[in-house]
Amino acid sequence: MANDLVLDTAIRDWVLVPLSLVMVLIGILRHFVSKFLRSTNTPDLKAIKESQLVVRARYLRGAANFIPEKAFKSRRHFYNNEENGLLHVPKSQAQNMQAQMFSDPNMAMDMMKKNLSMIVPQTLTFAWVNFFFSGFVAAKIPFPLTQRFRPMLQNGIDLSSVDVSYVSSRSWYFLNLFGLRGFFSLILGEENATDDTQKMMQMGGQMGGFGVDPSKTLSAEKDGLELVQHSWALPKLEEEAESILRDILST
């Protein structure tokens, strides 16, 4: 290439490598800080009971076809009957629960802490990179790209004559931000605080749990159970068992 840029080795030693290193270390720090902040909330006995109940009912629904019809029906009766079925929630109780959920400040607090541990380090790192390394051509990606990628890869450099594959330090920060996700999941385990997308998903789930009262999930599960069409999945089970037992006996 005619217009090859010569990058100083000092840039490597003082920009490229430190930047990546700092990102990794900050990720690890963030992981442990958020672990530290995570309050060990003593869960409500009633809420646990309810969620376990829903799980049990879901198991029953999932495995409905693997138990005989009579067994399934008696189990369903146990969950669904109108007098004392476990999934049956009286009307007055339902509203009570909702009020209870809203008065619980622990959840909102927890969410805020998580949010804070996610946003603060990111802003700080970005400000740090901006302040110290603005305008550096820090790296060169080893594959050619079209002009469209220029704002993405050369954020902070306003030179249209530079080849697109050169990466500015600010963009190197972004590349690190996305690319290190897999690395963190490798060194910190599955539930690390750095996985932002998963975080969002979890947050959505929590929001659902926060706003919707549990009696609704109970009644939804009840309806689901009611709708299950039972069809015995192992019609030849007995014959098979018989033949296997015969085999065992004959040997």
Add this chain to the structure above:
Amino acid sequence: MANKSRNKNASEKSKTDGDDVSLYSAENIQHNMRTLYYSRTFLSIVGGIVAGILGLTGVSGFLFYFVIMMATSAAVALKAGFKIGMYFDSLNRVTLDGLTAGLMSFVLFWTLAYDIVHIF
């Protein structure tokens, strides 16, 4: 090495003679998927570093990535004794899942190693 994923928690699959009913334990499937994901991530990072040190550029680097991913799939299949149906609920899980997720890590480490070794 991470690419030897542990498939000990094999999901159960039972076949009845009359009609094929396959039973999967969701937790075990999830465990297998996670193991696969770890091995993919690990290999994409290592592969990125290797590609960078070798000085691959352009298309050859991406080809290298796909070769590595295919090798991973083959290794997983080998580990599963070519009975993928025993451990995963579809063939695509082994061959295609996580290809794009690892690409970002691959590109990052490729760039890093390439720059450190060749550019400066």
